[in-house]
Amino acid sequence: MKALLIYSGGLDSTTLLYEYMDSIALAVTFDYGSKHNAREIACAVRNCKRLGIKHLVIPLGFIGQYFKSDLLISGGEIPDGSYADENMKSTVVPFRNGIMLAVAAGLAESFGLDAIMLANHGGDHAIYPDCRPEFIDAFAAAVKAGTYNGVQVISPYCNITKRDIALRGKEIGVDFSLTYSCYKGEKMHCGKCGTCVERKEALEGFDPTDYLA
Amino acid sequence: MKALLIYSGGLDSTTLLYEYMDSIALAVTFDYGSKHNAREIACAVRNCKRLGIKHLVIPLGFIGQYFKSDLLISGGEIPDGSYADENMKSTVVPFRNGIMLAVAAGLAESFGLDAIMLANHGGDHAIYPDCRPEFIDAFAAAVKAGTYNGVQVISPYCNITKRDIALRGKEIGVDFSLTYSCYKGEKMHCGKCGTCVERKEALEGFDPTDYLA
Numbered sequence: 175m176k177a178l179l180i181y182s183g184g185l186d187s188t189t190l191l192y193e194y195m196d197s198i199a200l201a202v203t204f205d206y207g208s209k210h211n212a213r214e215i216a217c218a219v220r221n222c223k224r225l226g227i228k229h230l231v232i233p234l235g236f237i238g239q240y241f242k243s244d245l246l247i248s249g250g251e252i253p254d255g256s257y258a259d260e261n262m263k264s265t266v267v268p269f270r271n272g273i274m275l276a277v278a279a280g281l282a283e284s285f286g287l288d289a290i291m292l293a294n295h296g297g298d299h300a301i302y303p304d305c306r307p308e309f310i311d312a313f314a315a316a317v318k319a320g321t322y323n324g325v326q327v328i329s330p331y332c333n334i335t336k337r338d339i340a341l342r343g344k345e346i347g348v349d350f351s352l353t354y355s356c357y358k359g360e361k362m363h364c365g366k367c368g369t370c371v372e373r374k375e376a377l378e379g380f381d382p383t384d385y386l387a
Numbered sequence: 388m389k390a391l392l393i394y395s396g397g398l399d400s401t402t403l404l405y406e407y408m409d410s411i412a413l414a415v416t417f418d419y420g421s422k423h424n425a426r427e428i429a430c431a432v433r434n435c436k437r438l439g440i441k442h443l444v445i446p447l448g449f450i451g452q453y454f455k456s457d458l459l460i461s462g463g464e465i466p467d468g469s470y471a472d473e474n475m476k477s478t479v480v481p482f483r484n485g486i487m488l489a490v491a492a493g494l495a496e497s498f499g500l501d502a503i504m505l506a507n508h509g510g511d512h513a514i515y516p517d518c519r520p521e522f523i524d525a526f527a528a529a530v531k532a533g534t535y536n537g538v539q540v541i542s543p544y545c546n547i548t549k550r551d552i553a554l555r556g557k558e559i560g561v562d563f564s565l566t567y568s569c570y571k572g573e574k575m576h577c578g579k580c581g582t583c584v585e586r587k588e589a590l591e592g593f594d595p596t597d598y599l600a
Contacts, residue, residue, distance in 0.1 A: 186402040191539070206393075220543055230450045230453070233444070233448070233449065236445045236446065237493070240443065240494060240498075241493055241494070241497045242497045242498060248505065249468060264405035266491070266535075268488060268492070268493040268494075268496035268497050268534065268535075269493035269496060269533055269534055271495065271532050271533065272489040272492055272529060272530070273486075273489040273490055273492075273493055275489070276482060276485040276486040276488070276489035276490075277449070277486055277489075279481070279482040279485055279486075280454055280480070280481040280482035280483065280485070280486055281453060281454070281481075282451070283482060284453060284454045284455045284481050285479035285561035295515070303532065303533050303534055304587070306533075308532045309532040309533040310533075312525060312528040312529035312532050312533075313529040313533070315525040315528070315529075316485065316522060316525035316526040316528075316529050317482070317485070317516075318525075319516065319519065319521045319522040319525050320482055320485050320519075320522040320525075321481065321482055321486065321516055321528070322479075322516055323518070328557075352453050361568070385495075
């Protein structure tokens with residue numbers, strides 16, 4: 175199998191990059207105007223360079239320009255709290271995963287690759303409709319029907335938690351200091367936003383991150 | 388219903404724009420680096436202005452940069468002949484409709500719209516996997532699952548031919564001289580590429596187009 179990885183530079187997709195490095199022919203990071211995009215991309219670039227994996231950054235500037243979400247530079251403040259909280263809904267970028275998967279499908283077909291890999295996991299579909307398994311399944315069917323080569327969508331972490339991913343990453347030698355999560359996008363992880371709370375829980379016991387709080 | 392129309396500026400989607408103008412709150416044209424994009428967009432802008440419909444042009448420059456297709460400025464010559472011919476396959480832009488639909492889904496959710504309209508028709512799915520009804524159905528299910536408001540995908544012309552669309556357009560007063568089809572993107576329609584052959588057949592008897600041949 176030759177796959178394209180949708181690669182944010184965060185904890186989950188970096189572990190996937192390491193675990194499947196022999197199958198991943200191309201890693202793709204999307205620059206869609208989020209507050210933490212620049213720091214994520216810097217991590218993605220460094221990890222791909224380390225592993226010798228071809229890497230593209232695809233600009234999706236229209237998201238920052240027209241979409242409404244506090245995750246974006248154009249949006250409001252990032253709320254503190256866990257993902258389960260209703261206020262984290264303001265960080266949803268409408269259909270973001272659908273857009274990234276669609277672009278990935280076109281790129282995979284253009285580069286002659288068989289599959290798209292995605293690091294969505296069992297814990298992140300509560301408030302994001304485009305992370306839920308039923309969305310991924312429906313999208314996978316659309317990608318299969320809409321490409322000549324029947325490109326597959328593979329999400330190996332779909333049924334495990336972020337903690338499981340972190341433990342797996344630790345085992346295979348992922349350097350988590352070269353991953354970035356915080357939605358606020360500052361130099362140091364804030365330690366209080368939903369994604370920092372999740373990161374702390376996942377990396378507990380072996381967390382190299384300096385948090386502000 | 389308040390809908391977003393995926394609007395190329397061609398014959399089919401211009402007819403759809405006219406027919407559903409009261410339901411269409413936003414028309415979106417994608418600039419993806421095709422040879423005929425600039426002329427299509429010029430038509431789209433003019434028709435939206437005439438009808439007073441809000442219009443956005445979304446740049447997808449990465450398609451022109453990385454995707455392989457003779458439809459693109461970055462690709463080879465546009466072949467002459469009908470769509471049924473195998474050589475027209477070179478004009479397929481991998482998963483283009485998937486990408487446009489995905490961006491439209493995110494925009495629809497951001498702008499609080501209920502539906503996406505698409506002018507795919509019964510005649511154009513032979514060589515394009517992402518025009519086939521099974522693709523549209525699968526994608527519609529993914530959009531419904533992946534958006535908070537369950538955005539619908541509606542393709543009113545899915546079971547009629549381009550000729551039927553043209554006849555409908557004539558009836559409701561579409562000015563076909565303000566639509567552009569030719570894949571070669573020159574000032575005059577070439578009259579010989581797949582899309583010109585289709586345009587001629589569809590508009591026969593009331594065609595305002597000056598063809599080169």
